[in-house]
Amino acid sequence: MTSARASIGNTRNPETHAAILDAAEALLAEHGYAGVSMEAVARRAGAGKPTLYRWWPSKAALLMEVYERQKSLALAELEPGACAQDDLTEFVTSMIRFWRETPAGQAFRSIVAEAQAEPAALRLLRDEMLARGRANAAAIIHRAAETGEIAPHPDAEAMMDMIFGAAWYRLLTHRLRGTAEEMPRIVAAAFAAARPGGPLALPG
Template identity: 45%
Template sequence: MKEKAQEIRRTSIGAQRNPQSQEAILQAAEEILVEGGLGAFSIEAVARRARAGKPTIYRWWPSKTMLLLDVYHRQKYVDIAPDTGSVEGDIFQVLHGLLNFWRTESGGAVFRSVIAEAQTNPDACHALGAYMADRYRQGGEIFRRAQKRGEAADWIDPGQAMELIASFAWHRLLTDRLDIKEDELRRVARQFANSVKA
């Protein structure tokens, strides 16, 4: 598991940022979040695992919160605006994709940590809010298409409709109930599809 390259001590490469250290720090931070959660996430622990000095971390990340947000933004994206041809199909796809990603990849642990951090740190809360607003605007595409097809009512706010769907996924993530059965998830998707019907 451990790479040889990580066992040799890194040192300065001159008057410039060492990308190997940056990568090692972000990597270590993510691993700690996945293995031990936000409770195990400390600058000391990250520095130890990355074989980096604490000043090196503090030089490039002003706080634990910012390092956490940086780890979060390195995560890969889940397609929040699939096009299956029907609203119900699209909604199911979004929910299935989100829950599955959070359950199987490292994304779940990282995102849980970001949300928890946002409850303590106003900066994290603001950053999270801005990011989510943008994603919901994007994801609202599902409903804009449905409105063009006449499948969704005009009074529906696409972004807000997407927020309701993501809210359900958040709730399952935060209560550790991502392992929803497929027929249950189909019923939820059906209900959400019903909610926008004309």
């Protein structure tokens, strides 16, 4: 774990980089959010605190990189299929399985918690992490509107708030079990409400 790792010269040491992310991930998995301190990560990684602060300005930034690394390992890009509703269902259920089956769920919970204390973490969360997912989901919804699967002007914001909201709500209250099975009905509810004449079909 520690194994005498030092500077390799003028360039960033990828082993140090990986060791720090590994340590953060392990602490997260073993002791949860409360177990992750910059101090503890440094200790476990056999790294110096200044090295952590050099590369990650805050705990939130570190947690976010842990999350993104997991994501790049575990989550494949989704191909658009015939039915937008199925695409969004797949998008959301695979996110939930990802939360359940990897340390990412714990990381995400921690980032949300951190965002309630640190305005910078909130901006990072909302404007960096979430923006991409929301853009993907919005694209799927707008595709559905174009093909006539739902009304031409759906309330995409409300649809996403319902769907992602339900997922967050269950993650943050530690009720993720069964959520992947529940989400298809919730996505279906959002789509049903967005059909012409439904409460999420906007005029104009």
